[in-house]
Amino acid sequence: MGVTPDTALLDDLIKRRLDELLPQKLAELREKKTPAMTIIATKGTLDWAYPPFILASTAAALGWNVSVFFTFYGLILLRKDISDLKISPLGNPGMPMKMPFGPDWFRSINWNIPNAVQGIVPGFESLATALMKQTIRSKGVAGVTELRDLCVEGGVNLIGCQMTVDLFGFTHADFIPEVKEYCGAATFLPMARDADVSLFI
Amino acid sequence: MTTVVLDTKGLNCPLPILKAKKALLGIPAGGLLEIHATDPGSVKDFEAFCRATRNELVTSSQDGNVFKFVIKRGN
Numbered sequence: 135m136g137v138t139p140d141t142a143l144l145d146d147l148i149k150r151r152l153d154e155l156l157p158q159k160l161a162e163l164r165e166k167k168t169p170a171m172t173i174i175a176t177k178g179t180l181d182w183a184y185p186p187f188i189l190a191s192t193a194a195a196l197g198w199n200v201s202v203f204f205t206f207y208g209l210i211l212l213r214k215d216i217s218d219l220k221i222s223p224l225g226n227p228g229m230p231m232k233m234p235f236g237p238d239w240f241r242s243i244n245w246n247i248p249n250a251v252q253g254i255v256p257g258f259e260s261l262a263t264a265l266m267k268q269t270i271r272s273k274g275v276a277g278v279t280e281l282r283d284l285c286v287e288g289g290v291n292l293i294g295c296q297m298t299v300d301l302f303g304f305t306h307a308d309f310i311p312e313v314k315e316y317c318g319a320a321t322f323l324p325m326a327r328d329a330d331v332s333l334f335i
Numbered sequence: 336m337t338t339v340v341l342d343t344k345g346l347n348c349p350l351p352i353l354k355a356k357k358a359l360l361g362i363p364a365g366g367l368l369e370i371h372a373t374d375p376g377s378v379k380d381f382e383a384f385c386r387a388t389r390n391e392l393v394t395s396s397q398d399g400n401v402f403k404f405v406i407k408r409g410n
Contacts (some may be wrong), residue, residue, distance in 0.1 A: 188348070188349055191349060191353055192349040192352060192353070195349070195352055195353050195355075195356035195384070195388075196384065196387040196388060197387065197388055273347055274345040274346045274347040274350070274373075274374075275347045275350075276346075276347075276349075276350050284353050287357070288353075288356075
């Protein structure tokens, strides 16, 4: 069927009505849809544990559907006990090295300790971790275990990467029972496709 | 109707929001929740939280270094 004067008129009319009605319809649909977020958590240090747990718990509080896929070193954030997570100042020039005690002038000093020294002093990481934990407590920032509990309470879907479980020789019993699903990239990607926000951390 | 008061003073992002969300679950629709916070980021965060969750931010005020928010629970 070719374009006749009648169909051309109709097409023109439909096009104009669509332009008028579509933005409103799209806004309505957007308003009705529950937002979804997927996060890939790949790091297992104290500092990097924060972004996925903060974003996931907050999104859940906003009423979003949230799934977090824990893979590689990120998988250890699902272990039963994560109170021993460490932070390393080594090779991390962005990390301020400040003391969480003493008078203000002392606290404000940024201790510039060369990597070479950090690398050979035994227990340097443990010291930095202890200082960081004290800073976290004194600033009223939540502990990672507390944030993870809040994620669970908020209904965040915690997913373990099965390949990483095998790779590092873990069993499912090593992880909190709230992890309902262990899967791979093929299961995660379709979730990410349907999400409004997808983050790699 | 009584207003439930939630003290989040000394807590930092995102704890005031998360605790408020939890407290709102225990309040009937139309009920009021008053939150006290010292986190300066909470001012914008509570505005955004209320917009996203269809709860009404009735008042947002500051008393010294304490921020006070009154939220009316939506349906």
